[in-house]
Amino acid sequence: MAEVRLDRVVKRYPGLAADAVQETSLTFEDGLFTCILGPSGSGKSTILKLLAGIEEVTSGRILMDGADITNVTPERRDVAMVFQSYALYPNMNARDNIAFPLMLRGLGRQERYRQVEEVAEMLGIRGLLDRQPRALSGGERQRVALGRAIVRSPKVFLLDEPISNLDANLRATTREELKRIHQRLGATFIYVTHDQDDAEAMSDRVVLMAHGSVQQYDTPTAIYRRPANRFVASFVGRLPMSFVRGEIREEEGRLRFDSGPVWVDLAGRRGLPAGPVVVGVRPEGVTISSSRSAPMVGKVTLTEVVAPDLYATVSVGDVSLRARVPGEHVVGVGDEVGVTFVRSQLHFFDATSGERIVVEDEPATVRSWDVAV
């Protein structure tokens, strides 16, 4: 059990112009399952390697339960890691792969194998222990790699996209299982992934990264509901958020967002400054109806099925909006439909910086990466 903290950590690779990890301070809370989510090249795997000690920080400190482990070699950090490639030892069978960390600690053969059996039981791989890694399927290798981490009962588990090489069905069941294992062990899990489904299904906290810096650190729900900037807003969500550039104006004491063809009455929303702004709205924040009396009217240009829902892309003037079609409706390309926004589902972003404009009546996002150590 441990809390892991990055204190103003920077990672720069020689010869590269941009920092792989820009100055980052971040606390992985004790016993929580934290996903580091981001596109490739965002620095998420680099952070994991820094935590494991297989890469050295350029500056800054890494603390585990308050103790500075920045210069502790990976051999002596009490962390276990599961690699995307599984990184099993090719010349050992599954049993010895899992037993390897125990052997290094000088445990006797009997005790080693007894513990391996226990872990194998938990992972359902007792029947595979005599097999060489090359005789195992991807999912089986993944379990062996996981077993090799669990058997050490480390303070911190580092998982580098451990399930992204599995097929979709197996991924789903493995997520459940990982969650179950996390609950049972109660250790700190730090899980790197580019797949938001991983983050949603398993994590207590999500660190969303891009270009080597943390964009948002929050619960999965908050990341979805209150994205901190346009990047987060567009990265999270099964279908992309629609963005509309426009202006907030005050007319007759009422706030109103207007972009020409698209407008919305913002009566009752306080804290919104007048001026240029970008509004973001997810498909479930756009309602379409057959009613011609709706405030806006548009034409359906595309339909998509993401079971169980139907989604329609609607053109209102020169603005494209994606809407979730309510279950009972059927729409086709070319149909004219009425469009309404669900006002509580609108996100406002600064027109230049792309940062979220926090509306007074919504709770502030957790910004613990800002907390000084």
Place this chain on the structure above:
Amino acid sequence: MASGVATARTMGNRFSRLSIRRESQAYALLFLVPTTLLFVGLVGYPVLYSLLLTVSGRGAAPGQLGAFVGLANWARIASDPIFSQAVVQTLMYVIPAAVLGVLVGLGVALVLNERFPGRRIVRAALLIPWALPPVVVAAMFQWFLDSRRGLLGQWLVNAGLVDQSPIFLGGVPGTLYMLTAIHIWKTMPLLALMFLVALQYLPNETIQAARIDGASRWRRFRYVVLPFLRPTIVAAIIIQVLITVQLFDLIFALTGGGPGRYSTYNVYFYTFKTTFEQTDFGYGAVLAYIVTGFVVVLALLLTRGRARSILS
């Protein structure tokens, strides 16, 4: 009735399929002819001719078949002291060359597999000894080891280790070991390269996993790297033995078989001397057969081992 028709049809198909197979077989044979002719002419004929040489006495001219002498040439092996000496000395070359050569090659490969500044240059430079022509190597070492003006002697004197430059190529069996050392120096790059290539196939993440699991540098080597390299080590040993059994140029250029008359002979060199200097083609062919037999057995071991490791 219907079934009769069906049978006839399937039989017709079978016949046409058979004839296609026959036709393609004919083509296959046709395409094999050039290779077969080359092989028979360049390998088969010399092998058979030299087999005849082993049962013939001296002919009218060197290399011509003389009178049939049965197994007399073969029998001479048993009572030829130079042959037994050459066999022992062949082992004196082969064993250190295989053991030390592979160890040094492995060590060099492990060092060059680490990241350090200038690694590329060092890796490229590594190949120089292997790329040098043997005669150049011999000339180089002749100068380097010369007892009066050689660099090595001078270094030793300057370092205060000896009063007078020693004679490096004069002792028995010291000279043989000197040749072995030069031979290892020359062949080590090949072995190091083999290991270096194998190491490229060991995923970096596997080593990192071992580090995170708590393995020290030595234990990573002992439990992860070494088992991974085992097939390569076996192959490297066999290849080094094969090369060393056929060691000839260094002996020829540096010592001519001496000092003394035979002290740096191996069987291969003795075969050359017997055949082309004493023009005893019959006995020379016997010696050549012995060396060849040994090489073939080793080569089979190597290829069969390869096949096995690929299959598994």
